[in-house]
Amino acid sequence: GESVGLHLPTLSVQEGDNSIINCAYSNSASDYFIWYKQESGKGPQFIIDIRSNMDKRQGQRVTVLLNKTVKHLSLQIAATQPGDSAVYFCAENWGEYGNKLVFGAGTILRVKS
Amino acid sequence: DAGVTQSPTHLIKTRGQQVTLRCSPKSGHDTVSWYQQALGQGPQFIFQYYEEEERQRGNFPDRFSGHQFPNYSSELNVNALLLGDSALYLCASSFWGGSTDTQYFGPGTRLTVL
Numbered sequence: 001g002e003s004v005g006l007h008l009p010t011l012s013v014q015e016g017d018n019s020i021i022n023c024a025y026s027n028s029a030s031d032y033f034i035w036y037k038q039e040s041g042k043g044p045q046f047i048i049d050i051r052s053n054m055d056k057r058q059g060q061r062v063t064v065l066l067n068k069t070v071k072h073l074s075l076q077i078a079a080t081q082p083g084d085s086a087v088y089f090c091a092e093n094w095g096e097y098g099n100k101l102v103f104g105a106g107t108i109l110r111v112k113s
Numbered sequence: 114d115a116g117v118t119q120s121p122t123h124l125i126k127t128r129g130q131q132v133t134l135r136c137s138p139k140s141g142h143d144t145v146s147w148y149q150q151a152l153g154q155g156p157q158f159i160f161q162y163y164e165e166e167e168r169q170r171g172n173f174p175d176r177f178s179g180h181q182f183p184n185y186s187s188e189l190n191v192n193a194l195l196l197g198d199s200a201l202y203l204c205a206s207s208f209w210g211g212s213t214d215t216q217y218f219g220p221g222t223r224l225t226v227l
Contacts, residue, residue, distance in 0.1 A: 008153055008154075034215065034216075036218070041220075042220055042221075043117075043203050043218035043219050043220045043221045044156065044203070044218045045218070046215055046216075046217060046218075049215060089155050089156075091155075099144070099146075099161070099169075099207060099209075099214055099216070100146070100158050100161065100169050100171070101146070101148075101156070101158060101205075101216060102158065103148075103155030103156050103157070104155050105153075105154055105155050106154075106155050
């Protein structure tokens with residue numbers, strides 16, 4: 001079915017450490033992937049995206065890696081800060097026009113000071 | 114530059130009632146998508162509007178309907194509310210330019226059905 005992940009795991013990291021959040025996607029035909037950050041009581045906030053013709057993309061303190069062979073996506077956050085504490089979702093782009101997002105359940109990131 | 118806005122912020126209804134939620138897209142965007150997010154879960158796609166027509170629909174019953182206006186703003190209507198409709202309803206906007214157009218989300222409307 002349409003599902004990216006089934007759990008809501010929690011990742012606890014120390015401030016200043018690097019964080020790695022993983023995601024398994026389901027549709028091998030998906031050609032576009034996005035990571036969103038959602039803080040409590042807010043809507044998802046765009047972090048970074050990647051197309052299927054790329055393996056890696058870097059932003060400010062964040063890197064997304066895509067492994068199409070095993071349908072796996074990861075988000076790396078460098079020098080994690082308390083403000084990074086949130087739920088992180090990966091989403092894949094489905095649909096006839098390719099812009100229907102299918103989300104996973106998310107990963108909770110807790111940053112310890 | 115205003116981002117995606119939604120109203121109201123919170124809403125409490127009783128079973129069987131009808132509700133209308135509103136969304137204004139980000140400036141320059143012409144496409145609006147609606148998502149339902151239950152507590153502790155990821156958002157689920159409801160439907161998408163472009164050029165005032167529903168273009169795609171997720172696995173939601175006909176009780177969920179929508180509309181897009183000439184100024185690109187949109188409404189989500191839910192009839193005959195059920196307890197299970199309690200959720201955060203998210204609106205996302207994008208530009209209808211291809212499969213990689215990023216969707217930007219609003220803050221959501223928290224609907225509670227009693």
